[in-house]
Amino acid sequence: MKSAELPSLLLLPPPPRPAGPLELSAAYRPTLESVIAKLKDSSSKGSNDGSTLIIAVGAPVLSGQFRRHKSLAWPEQQSLLAGLYSLVSVVCARLRVATEADGGPGSVDARVVLVDHDAAKRIPEDFKLAIEPNNTVVVDLTTFVAAYHPWKQIFSVGSEAGHKQLSTYLRMYEGIQALSQDQLITVDGGLTLNSESLNSVSASPTTTPHSVVCLGGTFDHLHPGHKLLLTAAILLLKVPTEGSAEPCSFVVGITGDELLKNKKYAEFVQPWEDRAMGVIEFLSSMLELQKQGWKAGATGPKITKKDGEITALFRSGTISVSCVQIQDAFGPTITQENMDALVVSGETRSGGAAVNAKRKELGWHPLQIFEVDVLSAEEITDEQPTKTDNFASKISSTAIRKMRADSHV
Template sequence: MAGLNATMGDDLPSLLLLPPPPHPATRLALNAAYEPPLKAAISKLKNAKTGKNGAILIVGLVSPILTGNYIRHKSLSWPHVQSLLADLYSIISVICVQLSVPTDIHAGPGSVDVRVVLVDHDLSKPLAIDSKPAIEPNNTVIINLSTFVSAYHPWRYILHTNNEPGYALLLTYLKLFEGIQTLKQSQIVVVDGGLAVSVGLPDSLQVSPQTITQPTVCLGGTFDHLHPGHKLLLTAAVLLLKVPDKGAPRPCQFIIGITGDELLKRKKYAEFVQPWDERAMNTIDFLSSILDLSKDGWKKSQNAQIIEDRIIKDHGELVAQFRNGTIEVRCVVIQDAYGPTITTENMDILVVSGETRSGGNAVNERRKDLGWRQLETFEVDVLDADGIVHKSSEARDFTQKISSTAIRKQKAQSHT
């Protein structure tokens, strides 16, 4: 896990194991099931002793996400998965606002950097645990439980929910985890499992329209003080990558246009805008939580190799490779509304949010003028407080409190 750089106990990430969502997976049902364990986990880490960058919480949502009988022929329903991610990050954001916990990356003591990792596993089916877990990537960025166990370690705490699915998941996980890290009883923490009510038959992902993934995915943003809205956008976008086999002639590419420093000088509290290279490195740091797979876990960061780290006045680019060179992340400086989408013809997908939808339309108009094929556009849901019971004014307005502007404002006030 590049960027986690955790070698001491207080700096190690913690894991919250979440069982599959209730069905139907309405926002109200998700909040009832997941708000209590998330709040307990964030509260515990808020009050725990941490290093200078604060605590990291990996939320491992274990659920049957992928379809396909063969390891290299997996598929997913992107609308379903990105909606689930949006709901989770919305719940996390509301909790952090209510608890006054910063959740942007490297926010300092008292902060909890929450990162959601999707793990493909069906708890209702027996898992062969005779052999030692191994890292077996497929053609998507989503991994199975065995690979998750093999690549994500060591942990400070492992938290699990106090209900039947939570204990079943913990038992399976610990059987696979045996021999990877010696755990003290105090490191395994039970938290409130919430209320999970399922009505009727679960939604069948087998019949959900499956999304055609592509070799090149692009998006853009400022990514200043990387917060849950950014985490959602990056995670949803990277799910659209079609990952090639090891040894393929070229990797799939995730191209991220990050606004140049010059364009941000007129932002509110501009003196607290992070420089481009820091924003790019934080983006790579976060993505490593999803993409980096090494049997050494985050004790060694050999699988995420920064192969180019150049910040040049008129052109900057930072490139990182993951999973034995099958995935390449390119962070490029953008100085206009179009970025690399009108300088690089060979692209497949453009990811936008509700706030940047018009920009996506403008990009395709320019590409049409250039005689290039238009990009397939995918829109990520926005964070919202739908389904939150007993909404306070803070909960209703939480998106204003976790924005980059709000974070800069808070830093400005703390310096006065």
């Protein structure tokens, strides 16, 4: 991860069950409000950069007895991601905090990382801290601790579950980074009521992973909507073992500059290469696992560039991310036959149908379509939902460009 200053970590206890919008808001909103307000204040003082916040949700996300045969229930996990990014957006709108990457002083670039951890299972005293990825992009707590460091601050929730989680984490983190007391910050937690057993996670239908997953968009001024799509999409990847002949592939079609000339405030659209590198940098939050963490000297992914395409290799070459410049609505989905899955949002589902119609004309197999929830623009209450003031300005690339244009007047 490339950042002018170290990221901060927020450890979130397992989500409530069911994890609907109301339940997530009750459980996590007080925590997010406190952490984001503190980061806004600290990043506004004497820095040209905002803060980066890794929100690690520790829960038994994966099922499967053996490390290399893990699976997850994709609809359930993408819904959790959508709920969390919606909460982040609503909170940031209320606090007037910019949410995009490189948002400037006072901004908070929040990134949600799922960590497979069952608090009910005791970690042995003689555990070995090592990076041991499985066949998914979701890592267990041991691998997360070994690869994600150092931190500017570590936030934890002031509840019984939060204290237990922090204690476990710090025991594993000992020796990686010397932390002062003012780097460990306890914040208020919300109310969590579980009306379902956590065992129902393993009972949820699992999703077949894929070797080649595709996604398209403009990815201008990377904001929570983009982060949700990218994170949900990589959860579908079937990661091979190190040394396999072919990596799994995540193909990201990114609209070329020429097609964006008529966008509102087009002069503030980021150049294609900047947008592509922004996608790769964001994905490193979930894909780049190194013992050095993000210390100076860490090698980072292997990146190759050619005309209209940037490719990055992660996890010892087992995951390939290709950002491809597109000049039409179809991009690589009708030029590359070897694809398995296409990720769309509720707003772009018609595009998925059009892609498969084109592939049928070519005599190719259709892509399996996975639809990600749209971020909610409503306040979450037990009464009538109400629109959050200026919410759209926090998650719309057009509105972000407008704000930047206004600041140059």
